[in-house]
Amino acid sequence: MSWWILVRFLHVLSAALWVGGQLAVSLVVLPMARRLLEADERAEMLSGIGRRFGLITVAVFLPVQIATGVALAVHFGVTWSALGEPGYGRTLAVKLALFAVVMVAAASHGWAHGRGRAVFARAMAIASLAGSVGIVLVATALPSA
Numbered sequence: 296m297s298w299w300i301l302v303r304f305l306h307v308l309s310a311a312l313w314v315g316g317q318l319a320v321s322l323v324v325l326p327m328a329r330r331l332l333e334a335d336e337r338a339e340m341l342s343g344i345g346r347r348f349g350l351i352t353v354a355v356f357l358p359v360q361i362a363t364g365v366a367l368a369v370h371f372g373v374t375w376s377a378l379g380e381p382g383y384g385r386t387l388a389v390k391l392a393l394f395a396v397v398m399v400a401a402a403s404h405g406w407a408h409g410r411g412r413a414v415f416a417r418a419m420a421i422a423s424l425a426g427s428v429g430i431v432l433v434a435t436a437l438p439s440a
Contacts, residue, residue, distance in 0.1 A: 299367070299370055302363050302366050302367060302370075303363070303367060305359055305363050306359070306360065306363035306364060306367060309355070309356050309359040309360050309363070310360065310430070310431065310434070312356065313352065313356045313360075313427065314427045314428065314430075314431055316348055316351075317423065317424045317427055318424070320344060320348070321420070321424055324341075324344065325341070328340055328341060342408070345405065345408060349401075349405055352401070357398075360394075368387065371383065373387060378391070383437060383438060386433060386436050386437055387437065389433050390430055390433045390434055390437070393426050393429050393430045393433060394430055396422075396426050397422075397423050397426035397427050397430065400419045400420075400422040400423040400426060401419070401423040403415070403419040404416050404419035404420045404423055407419055
């Protein structure tokens with residue numbers, strides 16, 4: 296196994312945990328919390344889950360994604376100018392743009408939730424999840440070698 300396979304594995308694993316975590320909270324935890332918990336308990340539990348997920352995102356997911364993503368781009372010889380060229384560069388540029396949008400949406404969700412702006416927080420959560428799934432879709436178009 297080469298070093299680059301391990302780097303790519305860590306990149307994909309971190310992304311899978313990020314997107315999988317969003318899906319698990321949205322499709323499993325949230326519906327159960329709505330069904331089984333009173334409003335106060337539900338708010339406290341979901342707030343705690345959100346804070347924990349945000350902390351893990353900032354402490355683990357983001358550093359791993361950025362470090363491995365930059366390493367892979369350098370390994371593949373991607374330059375700033377290559378991001379505008381058809382093929383790998385442009386596909387990577389779309390992935391990076393979506394990543395930036397998702398990070399802004401996720402941060403906005405946390406901010407809005409903390410300020411009690413439930414409708415905006417929900418919209419940002421949905422945008423973050425949809426964008427994350429979009430990143431996975433775009434990433435499948437990138438060649439592995």
